[in-house]
Amino acid sequence: MTSELLLPALNSARKGRAEGGIPIGAALYVEGAIVSTGRNRRQQLGSVIRHAEMDCLEHAGRLPAGAYTKATMVTTLSPCDMCTGAILLYRIPHVVIGENRSYRGAEDLLRERGVQVDVLDDQACTLLMQEFMAEFPSLWNEDIGVL
Amino acid sequence: MTSELLLPALNSARKGRAEGGIPIGAALYVEGAIVSTGRNRRQQLGSVIRHAEMDCLEHAGRLPAGAYTKATMVTTLSPCDMCTGAILLYRIPHVVIGENRSYRGAEDLLRERGVQVDVLDDQACTLLMQEFMAEFPSLWNEDIGVL
Numbered sequence: 001m002t003s004e005l006l007l008p009a010l011n012s013a014r015k016g017r018a019e020g021g022i023p024i025g026a027a028l029y030v031e032g033a034i035v036s037t038g039r040n041r042r043q044q045l046g047s048v049i050r051h052a053e054m055d056c057l058e059h060a061g062r063l064p065a066g067a068y069t070k071a072t073m074v075t076t077l078s079p080c081d082m083c084t085g086a087i088l089l090y091r092i093p094h095v096v097i098g099e100n101r102s103y104r105g106a107e108d109l110l111r112e113r114g115v116q117v118d119v120l121d122d123q124a125c126t127l128l129m130q131e132f133m134a135e136f137p138s139l140w141n142e143d144i145g146v147l
Numbered sequence: 148m149t150s151e152l153l154l155p156a157l158n159s160a161r162k163g164r165a166e167g168g169i170p171i172g173a174a175l176y177v178e179g180a181i182v183s184t185g186r187n188r189r190q191q192l193g194s195v196i197r198h199a200e201m202d203c204l205e206h207a208g209r210l211p212a213g214a215y216t217k218a219t220m221v222t223t224l225s226p227c228d229m230c231t232g233a234i235l236l237y238r239i240p241h242v243v244i245g246e247n248r249s250y251r252g253a254e255d256l257l258r259e260r261g262v263q264v265d266v267l268d269d270q271a272c273t274l275l276m277q278e279f280m281a282e283f284p285s286l287w288n289e290d291i292g293v294l
Contacts, residue, residue, distance in 0.1 A: 042209070046208065046209060047205060048204050048205060048207070048208070048209055048210075048237075049196060049201050049204055049205050049233065054196050057195050057196055058194060058195060058196050060195070061193065061195070062189070062193060062195055062289065063195075064289075065288065065289065065292050065293055065294045066294055068292060069294075080232070080236050081232040081233070081235040081236040082229070082232040082233040082235075082236040083232070084228075084232050085227070085228040085229040085230070085231050085232020085233065085235075085253070086196065086228070086229040086232065088228040088229075088232075089227050089228040089229040089291070089292050090195075090292040091292050106232070109256075141212065142209065142211075142212065144236065145212050145215060145236050145237040145238050146212055147212045147213055147216075
């Protein structure tokens, strides 16, 4: 059963899938309250930088530095190098990952830099991603810079 | 004297300054030909993800993975964690940096991951950045997640 914390990110991922996009979603919480959600919008916007976590940060808008340092980034899939870098730039201390079976990003770098990383191994996130990857392998490879 | 390779990025940075923005610019070259430029647009778009390198990647659009692996990212200032992550995601093998006196980003991580990093120590880039930082210290701190 998907945790309540993860649900807004999972719902965003499902929304992305319904739009024909890459089904990865994210949600940003500050001091336990949800501030924004986001979803991968490569297909929808023709964007190479709107991964779910980036879209979520953009939707949150310009926050004071001190808000990010009390934040948790929740994402349905293990964050890639770019999204990891954004989390490090803004010093977000906590990342919750729905699953890392379909793709494993830069979790080690996050931990090395002192970020708490929790992996939920959520079956709904994994199923959504696996179905997508099987159906659209080249779109998925494009999203993670793979030939 | 600013190198020809750096000029489009420096001109983009100057354009950003003229708009009231943070004066950092970037340019993406693929096999020696310029593909796009970008500039930090935090102020202009209210964006927390449109650093110069990100804006430049977005302007380049959806390139095949093989184009990025023949690319050079030129930027007026040492890339932060987020922009470094984007460079690593897309496996861009070469980064040219105007200057790193005003701010030193994740150059070590780039080199560890096999990226060639050249620092030009360009005086025009440094002067542009130093003047901006002296005039708008809080805007600059916001851009790099500093309290």
